Amino acid sequence: MFRSFIIASIFAFSAVFCETCTKPEVTSTSFTTQDATIVTNIAYIADFTLKCSNGQVPPLYAEVNGNIVPVSVVGPNQYQISWTEDIKTARSGDKLVRVLDEDGFAAARKALRSGEDLSGVSSIADVVINYPGAYNGPWLKSELLATLVSLVVAYFAISFKLKVTA
Structure with a gap:
C-alpha cells in the first residue's frame, strides 16, 4: 500500500515538473483589422510557434492589456491568440502579448485578485503585434x-x- 502511494506520488510529482518549457524559441506573425469603415471592433490575431528545448509545452495563457485570455492550439507547436477592441479605444502602435505557463497564470490571477501590477509576473515569451491603424473612410x-x-x-x-x- 505504501509502495503504491510512493510510486503514484513520484508520477504525479514528475508530471507536474516535466511540463515546464526550457529555452523557449518563439516566431510569430500577426494580423489586425485594416479597414474599419463597416466594423465596430478591431480584431487582433497573433499566430506563433513555440519550441522548447525539452520538447514539453505546458498549457498556455496570454496576458493582453491587463486581461488573461486563453491560447488556442492550432497545430503541432502552433498557437494563436485573438481578441477585439472597440474602434474608439484602439490605438495604433505595438501591442505586447505576454505568453504565460500554468505558474505564470496562477501568479497573474493572484496579482489580479489582489490588485497588483502584472508586470512582476514572469512570462515564457513575449509576442508583439504591430497595429498601424485602420482606414475609417474618406474625410x-x-x-x-x-x-x-x-x-x-x-x-x-x-x-x-x-x-x-x-
Whole structure:
C-alpha cells in the first residue's frame, strides 16, 4: 500500500515538473483589422510557434492589456491568440502579448485578485503585434459632397436664370 502511494506520488510529482518549457524559441506573425469603415471592433490575431528545448509545452495563457485570455492550439507547436477592441479605444502602435505557463497564470490571477501590477509576473515569451491603424473612410462622405455640389449647381442655375430674365 505504501509502495503504491510512493510510486503514484513520484508520477504525479514528475508530471507536474516535466511540463515546464526550457529555452523557449518563439516566431510569430500577426494580423489586425485594416479597414474599419463597416466594423465596430478591431480584431487582433497573433499566430506563433513555440519550441522548447525539452520538447514539453505546458498549457498556455496570454496576458493582453491587463486581461488573461486563453491560447488556442492550432497545430503541432502552433498557437494563436485573438481578441477585439472597440474602434474608439484602439490605438495604433505595438501591442505586447505576454505568453504565460500554468505558474505564470496562477501568479497573474493572484496579482489580479489582489490588485497588483502584472508586470512582476514572469512570462515564457513575449509576442508583439504591430497595429498601424485602420482606414475609417474618406474625410468627406460622398453624400455630403453630392449635396454641396448640387447646392453650388442650383445656386449658379438660379443666378444665371435671374440674369437672363432681367
